[in-house]
Amino acid sequence: xxxxxxxxxxxxxxxxxxxxxDPEKLKQAFREQFExxxxxxxxxxxxDRWIATYRYSYGGQSRxxxxxxxxxxxxxxxxxxxxxxxxxxxxxxxxxxxxxxxVPISGEGVVESYTTVYFGTSAAVRKFxxxxxxxxxxxxxxxxxxNIEMDDVTKAHVGMRVRAEFKxxxxxxxxxxxxKPLVESDG
Amino acid sequence: MRCVAVVGVGTTPFKARWREKxxxxxxxxxxxxxxxxxxxxxxxxxCCVYGIYNDFFERQFQPDLYVHDYxxxxxxxxVRVATGGxxxxxxxxxxxxxxxxxxxxxxxxxxVEKCADLFSYDHQSATPExxxxxxxxxxxxxxxxxxxxxAASFALAVIAHRKRYGNxxxxxxxxxxxxxxxxxxxxxxxxxxxxxxxDEVLNSRMITYPFRFYDNxxxxxxxxxxxxxxxxxxxxxTDKPVWITGIxxxxxxxxxxxxxxxxxxxxxxxxxxxxxxxxGITDPIEELDLxxxxxxxxxxxxxxxxxxxxxxxxxxxxxxxxxxxxRDGKLPVNVSGGLIGCxxxxxxxxxxxxxxxxxxxxxxxxxxxxxxxxxxxxxxxxGVACAWTVCIILERGF
Numbered sequence: 291x292x293x294x295x296x297x298x299x300x301x302x303x304x305x306x307x308x309x310x311x312d313p314e315k316l317k318q319a320f321r322e323q324f325e326x327x328x329x330x331x332x333x334x335x336x337x338d339r340w341i342a343t344y345r346y347s348y349g350g351q352s353r354x355x356x357x358x359x360x361x362x363x364x365x366x367x368x369x370x371x372x373x374x375x376x377x378x379x380x381x382x383x384x385x386x387x388x389x390x391x392x393v394p395i396s397g398e399g400v401v402e403s404y405t406t407v408y409f410g411t412s413a414a415v416r417k418f419x420x421x422x423x424x425x426x427x428x429x430x431x432x433x434x435x436x437n438i439e440m441d442d443v444t445k446a447h448v449g450m451r452v453r454a455e456f457k458x459x460x461x462x463x464x465x466x467x468x469x470k471p472l473v474e475s476d477g
Numbered sequence: 478m479r480c481v482a483v484v485g486v487g488t489t490p491f492k493a494r495w496r497e498k499x500x501x502x503x504x505x506x507x508x509x510x511x512x513x514x515x516x517x518x519x520x521x522x523x524c525c526v527y528g529i530y531n532d533f534f535e536r537q538f539q540p541d542l543y544v545h546d547y548x549x550x551x552x553x554x555x556v557r558v559a560t561g562g563x564x565x566x567x568x569x570x571x572x573x574x575x576x577x578x579x580x581x582x583x584x585x586x587x588x589v590e591k592c593a594d595l596f597s598y599d600h601q602s603a604t605p606e607x608x609x610x611x612x613x614x615x616x617x618x619x620x621x622x623x624x625x626x627x628a629a630s631f632a633l634a635v636i637a638h639r640k641r642y643g644n645x646x647x648x649x650x651x652x653x654x655x656x657x658x659x660x661x662x663x664x665x666x667x668x669x670x671x672x673x674x675x676d677e678v679l680n681s682r683m684i685t686y687p688f689r690f691y692d693n694x695x696x697x698x699x700x701x702x703x704x705x706x707x708x709x710x711x712x713x714x715t716d717k718p719v720w721i722t723g724i725x726x727x728x729x730x731x732x733x734x735x736x737x738x739x740x741x742x743x744x745x746x747x748x749x750x751x752x753x754x755x756x757g758i759t760d761p762i763e764e765l766d767l768x769x770x771x772x773x774x775x776x777x778x779x780x781x782x783x784x785x786x787x788x789x790x791x792x793x794x795x796x797x798x799x800x801x802x803x804r805d806g807k808l809p810v811n812v813s814g815g816l817i818g819c820x821x822x823x824x825x826x827x828x829x830x831x832x833x834x835x836x837x838x839x840x841x842x843x844x845x846x847x848x849x850x851x852x853x854x855x856x857x858x859x860g861v862a863c864a865w866t867v868c869i870i871l872e873r874g875f
Contacts, residue, residue, distance in 0.1 A: 315598040333496040337596075338536060348618070376734075378619040384735070403640070403739050405632035406686040410608065410624050419683075422625040424633055424733055432734025435620045448640040465622045 298324045309339035350381035353392055355462045362456040364467070366395045366430050374431040378464075397454035398472060399427035399434075406443045421446050425469060437468040445471075478577045482711035482718035482874060484704050485515025486832035490666040491699040491820030494593040494603075500535050500700075501547040504589040507700035507825070508548050511585070515704045515714045519548065522704070523581035525555040528568030528588030530823035530859075533610035535591055544589065554581075560728075561614055562773060564588060565701065565827020566857020566867030570724050576705045583710065588825035589700035607696055615861060616731065628685040628693060628774065630862040633733075635687060635776035638740035644794030647687065650775035651678040652797045654691045654817055657772060660804055661814025663845035666829075668697050668820035692775040697820030701828035703835065716875060719835045722852075723758070723870035725751025731864050742863035745784035745856065752854070752868040753786070762787045762801075762808050766850040767837055769830035771858040772815040781856055782810070785868070804847070812837070812845050827857035831869060838873040 302320070306313035316337060323335060348355050357363045366375045367390035369383035375393060376383075383390055404423035421443055424433040438452060452469035460466040487510025489495075489503055498506070504527075512518060525548075527541040537543065541557030560567040565588040572586035595606035608626055615621040615630075635645065655678060661667035673691065681690035704714075711718045727747035730736050737743050749761075758764045770785065772778035779793040787808060788796055796802050802810040813819045813833040816826060834853035836842040855869040 311598040315601065318601060319596065319598060335496070335594075337598075340533065340536070351618070378732070403633040403637035405629045405636060406683075407624060407626060407629055408683045408685065410605075410626055419686075420624060422623055422629045422633070424739065426734070430734075432732065433739075434734070435616075435623055435625055437623050448636065463622055464619050 305337050309337050311337070351379050354379045358456065358466045359460050359462045364395050364397045364427070364454055365392050366427070367391065368393045375429055376432050377427050377430045377434055378432070395427050395429050397427070399425045399430075399452060401438070401446070401448055401450040401452060402426050402433050403448055404438065404446050406446065419443050423452075423469070425452060437465070438470070439468050440471055479579060480708040481573050481576045481721045482706050482708065482715070483721065483831070483835050483871065484706045484711055484714040484718060485511045485513075485517065486703045486835045487511035487514055488666055488701040488825070488829050488832050489699045491668045491697040491822050491829070493668060493695070493697065495591065495698045500529075500540060500589050500591045501543055503591070503698065503700040504544045504587055505547060507589065507702035508585060508587055511702035511704050517583075517704060517714055519550060521583055521714075522550065522553065522585045523583045524553055524575050525550050525585045525587065526568045526572040526575065527555065527557045528559075528564040528586070528824040528828060529557055530559055530561060530564045530590055531592070531610055533613070534595065534607075534823070536594060544587070550585070559824075560865045561859025562771065562821070562823055563827060563857045563859035563865035563867050564824045565829065565831070566855065566869065567726065567827070567865070568824070569703070569827060569831055569869060570726055570867050572705050573721055573724050576707050579707075582707045584705045585702060586705060586828060587700065587702040588822075588828040590822040590824040591698045592696050592823070593698060604696070620861075626685060628688060631774050631777050632685045632688055634739055634742070634780065634862050635774070637738075638780060639687070641740050642791035644791070645776050645779040645797075646794060647679060648675065649779060649794040649797045650687070650692050651675050653772065653775040653778050654678055656803055657811050657815045657818040659818070660812050660845070661818030663843075664814050664819055665843075666699075667814040667818055668695050669818050670814065688774050688776065694773045694816035694821045697822040699820065699822035699825050699829070701822075701825040701832055703828055703832055717839045718874040719838045720872050720874045721869060722872045723752035723754070723756030724867070725749060725755070726867045727865070728860075729864050731861050733862060741790060742780060742784050742858070742866065744863055744866040745781060745858060745868070748866040748868040749785045749856070752870050756852075756870040756872070758870065761785060761854070764852060765808055765854050766852055767809045767812060767834065767847045768854040768856070769813060769815065769833050770810055770856045771826075771830075772811055772817050773821065773858070775817070777858075777863070778810065778815070781858075785854065785856055804845070809847055812847060827855065827867065830855045830857060831871065834871045838871060
């Protein structure tokens with residue numbers, strides 16, 4: 291269009307590189323703005339992106355992730371005062387204000403509640419639908435948020451027994467393990 | 478503590494996208510409307526509280542800096558509040574504290590949010606990117622990587638409630654979305670006024686079990702502002718003061734394993750109880766004339782009936798079946814359309830809800846006026862499975 295020599299294609303190329311998206315998709319999103327006749331007063335969009343990278347320390351909770359990554363084992367923490375066992379682990383008991391100590395846990399537990407997500411975020415690249423559940427692991431006094439893998443997601447239910455399974459390729463993240471139904475007929 | 482009145486309110490229309498205005502311009506529109514409503518100028522304002530939820534939405538850290546600047550409020554004291562979906566309610570509470578304490582005589586409480594500048598180029602849609610920006614509220618170490626969305630954290634509570642009490646059923650949830658969309662038809666600022674049928678709702682696609690498409694609130698853009706004044710100065714600005722007679726707040730455990738139960742929201746119970754105690758309310762369903770409850774999801778509106786003590790625990794679904802919460806019922810809930818029908822412009826939502834009650838108490842709610850309304854409740858919730866709640870009781874003072 292006659293915008294004082296404005297070149298849409300080179301704008302797309304530069305900006306796709308700047309924000310790290312596919313130039314065709316950028317072009318698709320901006321075609322109407324640049325390829326139709328618009329008033330100089332019409333609202334004007336620009337592409338942008340925010341990004342930050344980290345080298346994040348797990349601090350006092352590090353052992354939980356080392357055990358998962360290197361040993362395929364789940365650990366919780368126990369308060370010496372009240373005896374509560376936390377998984378996810380806490381270095382400090384929020385009730386007693388005491389330092390906890392590490393205890394191994396079995397990796398089996400029961401579904402306290404769950405939901406099946408059919409539509410999610412672009413943060414997690416995964417297949418839909420998937421199950422997100424709060425699971426009370428045996429020997430712990432808390433619940434952990436985790437995914438359950440099962441063939442028929444409609445068979446998930448509160449009270450279902452599940453067991454932790456560790457992924458082959460582990461990254462030192464909470465998603466290095468997931469749960470499967472313990473009883474075949476649940477799956 | 479000094480008594481605190483709301484002396485002016487202003488809310489912009491809630492829309493899916495305000496491409497023609499930035500968050501600063503929306504903030505201006507709401508502030509101007511509230512000042513005009515109160516017959517004040519910006520020079521009459523002693524301090525400001527800004528409710529803005531998500532920096533990713535605004536594409537700006539500390540957006541309050543720029544709102545304060547745009548409104549020409551320098552060098553008055555100001556603070557930004559962010560408590561997830563309860564941001565608007567929390568902003569009202571902090572403004573209340575400013576005035577009740579005597580720190581200031583007047584306070585502008587302003588909430589604003591833009592979310593649909595976010596855009597996923599892969600999906601050619603804003604929604605997945607908005608969900609992503611919200612997902613960072615989940616615990617980044619233990620929960621966010623599992624893909625647990627905000628909706629999922631509330632769905633989990635509804636499933637747990639169903640397991641224990643057998644409700645809310647799909648039909649009861651459908652009736653809530655039908656009610657709220659229909660109520661929105663009388664609200665000129667509402668984003669989604671429409672008549673829905675039970676079949677349409679129950680046949681809409683599953684998003685987060687048990688929430689179907691129509692069980693979810695809308696992402697909105699918009700702004701809402703109100704002006705608070707102390708009992709000493711309120712009469713200068715209005716002969717129709719609306720008093721804040723109760724205001725309770727709570728922040729529950731973020732980790733659900735530490736909570737008392739998965740099927741009730743303790744923060745809502747604590748906040749409601751506190752607000753009722755302050756206002757001297759012992760039987761809310763008899764003593765309230767209307768309520769704006771945070772219906773981010775149909776199922777959670779029903780849980781809110783219980784958590785705000787409109788009925789016994791486990792009986793929320795019954796209130797829907799008996800029509801008690803309809804606009805012509807005993808206790809109309811969300812006559813604005815709520816988050817489902819009017820919209821959810823996060824930082825602005827709790828203030829929009831408060832403004833709605835204020836309009837009814839002043840007799841200025843137009844076609845949707847609940848006649849003779851003297852006392853109303855606002856419930857503003859947010860965070861992982863309702864970690865935050867603010868409850869506000871407003872009463873007609875004339």
